Amino acid sequence: MTRSLNALRPVYVVGIGWHRYQNPSETPYVELGLTAIRAALADARIEWPTVESTYVATALLGMASGRPMLRHLGATGAPLMHVENASASGSTAFRHACIEVASGISDVALAVGVDKRNPVRRPDTGIGNLAEDAIVPFTHFALLTNEYAVRHNASTDDIALVAVKNHRNGAKNPHAQRQQERTLDEVLGGKRVSGSLTSLQCTPIGEGAAAVIVASEDGIRRLGIDAGRAIRTTASVGRSERVYPPGAGFDAALTKETAELALAQAKLAPKDLDIIELHDAFTVEELHYIESIGLCPEGHGVRMLKDGALDIGGQCAINPSGGLIAMGHPIGPTGIGQIGEIVMQLRGEAGPRQHRGARIGLAHMVGVGAVCYVHILQR
């Protein structure tokens, strides 16, 4: 018989930390990662030697980047592993840190994501393609934007409102790469990238780090961690793409089935969610995914957006961190940073971007391939 995460022993996030996401710089990744880890240890008020296992999420640093970073915390001999799962690398590392603690193998585990902007190298499968060199991610999503706009009679200006909201949220987030409010005119008037997408509707790939520490109830008691600030992970689901009907958007279809499983695991309905951090690398994705998660029927996302239902203080705050568009998407850290944002919100510690009364949050990432990871956290 198999079991889901919440049928094992409870696992809680007890520490969160970041190195600000930023434009590429000379700062070595070691410094980025150590800053986030030390912040997470300080947040949990525990010392490094209490961490029994580490999952390092990174997609672009190259082989075996973890030990040269972790050794500066004091070489404890604890196990570490590297997780590469494209954009979902951090989410995947978090899932496996949770599984390790929930299973009873460890009481305290760390998931840390760190990346620098390096060239992406994709494997050669040996199968030819017509023009994949001409279809980078922003064109994949420009095509989806065109399809969404035509199918649902939505204007591309309305779709761009996602960026206005997320830049507004990011402006209040000291860890965000972009911390500037933008008007719709500024968003639409920016550099044209592909289709109707302008640069302020696309994630700025940069660098940074995020860390979360997870612990069992035994670990929390033994180490004297403040249980009042611990946030439980009540669902964890990972999926990969199947064969969908021709022409179906696989990102949305994969998100739908992954979110459904996660909500079932936590015994929740979409309307129960107070906060969602989702993969808004490009504006249209936010609409696709809120519809796939079930906040509203397909094609109704623009209406929710224009009604303010997705704002901080609205029905369900989407990407209160600023999301990938404003907070940024340094790849390895991104999924872990989402967990940190939700924990901050559920603790009521999010300051000027606090979504009042937040009790339940969902974190969603897709990664090229495609893979999808969804976690639910509850106060």
Place this chain on the structure above:
Amino acid sequence: MQPNKLLKPALYSVEAHDGSGATARLKGGRCRCGYVFFPMQTYGCERCGSHGGALTPCELSANGTLLAEATVHLHADKNRPAPFTIVKVALDDGPVIRTLLADGSAAVAPGQRVTGRLAAVGQSESGETVLDLRFSIAS
């Protein structure tokens, strides 16, 4: 006489020459389970996992319906200078493919009928005209 050379002969072939150039056939595959895919491969069927002899080559018509288009304004690869337009096409024979719209083609919109033709994209070292697949509005 062989004045032309296909850029990616593993993916398509010349179907016929007509007034406006060469029409194309795409080299897809069909699994015993009925799944039709592009391009042909023998690693295994994405739907059922059958491999080897269960997968057979299957020529696909280059006619289809446009699902989406996007004109790329910024592209880092210098070998592919922007602007150019990418189209997503549901082929009449099943698979959905993404590739380039023909240079100089009229603007296209979702729902339109389109067809893949072999267009001159350059010259080979030995002076042959190199042809590659480009979509345009069906005549």
